[in-house]
Amino acid sequence: MTQEEKQASVAGETAPGHAQPVQHKKASGRGGVVLGGIAIALTLGLTGWIYLHGHQQGNAQQAEIAALKSQLAGAIDSIGTLKQAQSQDLAGWQTGQKQLQEEMQSLQARVLDLNEKRPNDWLLAESEYLVRMAGRKLWLEHDLVSAVTLLANADERIKALNDPSLLPLRKALAEDIAKLKALPTLDREGLTLKLAALSDQIDLLPMNAVAMPEAIAPADQQVSGQLDDWQNNLKKNWVNFTENFITIRRRDGAVEALLSPQQEIYLRENLKTKLLQAQLSVYREQQDLYADSLDKAQRWVKQYFNQDDSATRYVLGELAKLKDEQVKFDYPERFQTQAILEQVLNDRLQRILAGH
Incomplete structure (x- = not known):
């Protein structure tokens, strides 16, 4: 329900009552x-x-x-x-x-x-540099003294290493130094200064004067007292008579003519040029050119200048001394130290790269 x-x-x-x-x-x-x-x-x-x-x-x-x-x-x-x-x-x-x-x-x-471990290896590099510089001084500048000094400095640095294995290197250095010291030395600067001083003296040299040959002495014109000598006496009288009108003196030999002023200037300049050429030959070590230049200068001074003058004698004496100087030398083509030193440096470099 x-x-x-x-x-x-x-x-x-x-509600029952309500049905609807x-x-x-x-x-x-x-x-x-x-x-x-x-x-x-x-x-x-x-x-x-x-x-x-x-x-x-x-x-x-x-x-x-x-x-x-x-x-x-x-x-x-x-x-x-x-x-x-x-x-x-x-x-x-x-x-x-x-x-x-x-x-x-x-x-x-x-x-x-x-x-x-190896701080002193730099000394070997310095020694190699000094040896190369010594070669340049010797072969390029022909400076023997500087070359010897540089090799000696290289030896001092190798000595400071105190390494017995470098004794062959020091021996080669000693031999190279001995060879250079055995060569003759030449003061090139002093020699060229002497030649320059002689060149300054050229303008002061007196020229030769006219050289007159000596006159022939006149013959004896005294009349003798001998009757048999009447022909000579007549000739002498004739000569004595004519001497009051004409004087004749006979001279033998050619007379040297004087140079003109222009030729004298050329001569002195040529002499200076020869001396300058000799100076250049000293630095270039041209022995033949050096000797030829001084020989010509000496010959010209003797020929054209007064030999009795002290300045002329001084110049001739100096030229004779300088002409005997040797200006060319035979230097060694290579230092044996160079090859040994390069080998030592290469060996040490290889050890460094290998890490030893």
Whole structure:
């Protein structure tokens, strides 16, 4: 029994005298039941539709979420792979950098070790430089004194090493120095200064005067007292008579003509040129040209200048002394020290590079 029927029954019992209202109430209760059923049915249908629609949307959302999750997982995997590759590249780069740093540190340590263990090897390099400079002084400038000094300085540096293995090198140095000291020395600067001083004296030399040959002494014109000598006496009287009108003196030999002023200037300048040529020959070590220049200068002074003058005699004496000077020498073509020193340096360099 429904709630409405119960209510109608209760109402009938309390009001028995009203029958018509009771029937109307029963009809109304049946219509409410129908409406309630429809409402329930609609509610259930709507609920089912809502549930079905919600279920379908949930399934779609679940599928979309699953797809998104799959994409996200793929992206995460890609990121992981990329990170792994980057990590490997970074690890390789860091490993390479670490190796380079280790090699640099190793090289620095070797350099410091070599500097500490063999600081005197620089003296060998200085000695080799001094030997090369000695060769340049000798062969290019012909400076024998400077070459000997440079070789002696190189020997002092090798001596400071206090290395018994370098005794052959010092022996070669001593032999090279002895050879150079055995060569004749020449003061080139002093020699050229002497030649320059003689050149300044050329303008002061007096020229030769006209050389007149001595006159022949006249014969004795005294008349003798002998009668048999009458012919000679007559001749003598004739000569004595004619001497008051004409005087004739006979001279034998040619008369040297004086040079003109222009020729005298040329002569003096040519003499100066010969002396300047001799100076250049000293520095160039041209022995033949040196001797020829002084020989011509000496010959011209004797021929054209007054031999009785003290300045002329001084110039001739100096030219004779300078002409005997030796200006050319035979130098050694190479120092034997050079080859030995180069070999020592190469050996030590190889040991350094090998790390010993």
